[in-house]
Amino acid sequence: MIYDFVGTKKYDYTRIPFFGIEDNETGKMIYMTDGNVELDSRVETNSTGKAFPKVSRYIFQNNGDSKKVEFTIKWKQEIEMRNMYKNANAAMKAAFIALNIQPVYMRYYATGTLKIIDGDQVEETSGDMIYEYNYMGKPDPLAKI
Structure with missing residues (x-):
């Protein structure tokens, strides 16, 4: 399970990663991140x-722990795209503009x-x-996605 949240400029692009590995048979938690992560991504413009990110390579190593976990995701095919900003009615688009967001899923x-x-x-x-990738904000190269 992974959820990688990156804040906006207002929040200094703070990354809050949630990552855990659970044994499918026993339900026992094998690994849970303490938030210490390195990320290397290769991005591509999509539809x-x-x-x-076309390829994302996460390296998790909890502070003081010898165990290291590498998780790499590479998307092969776009299954679904929802451009909530582009498809919004005028009132909703005005709300998105007021929030300074352009949500895409x-x-x-x-x-x-x-x-x-x-x-x-x-x-x-x-x-x-x-x-699944929820991209709420506007493109910002400083966010280091």
Whole structure:
């Protein structure tokens, strides 16, 4: 499970990542981030005209922990696009303008690769996934998506 929220300039582009790994069989939490994350993304402009991460590689390593988790997402196909700003009626568009936002929602068919590194032990798995991306703001290169 991952949710990566990035604040606006008003909030100094603060990143708040939620990331956890749960065992499918037992429900036991295997890993939960404390918020310490590095992100390397390659962006591409999609059908909305906004730049979205085509590939995102997250590296999580909790402070003081030897365990490191790498999670890479690569979207393969755009499944759904909702441009709430473009399709809004005049009143709703005025509300969006007042809030200084241009909301777009994307859903992709993607591949996820998970690598857990704990000392010399490395576990890796990958598979298909649905990758949803809610892009509320206006494009801003300082946000480091």
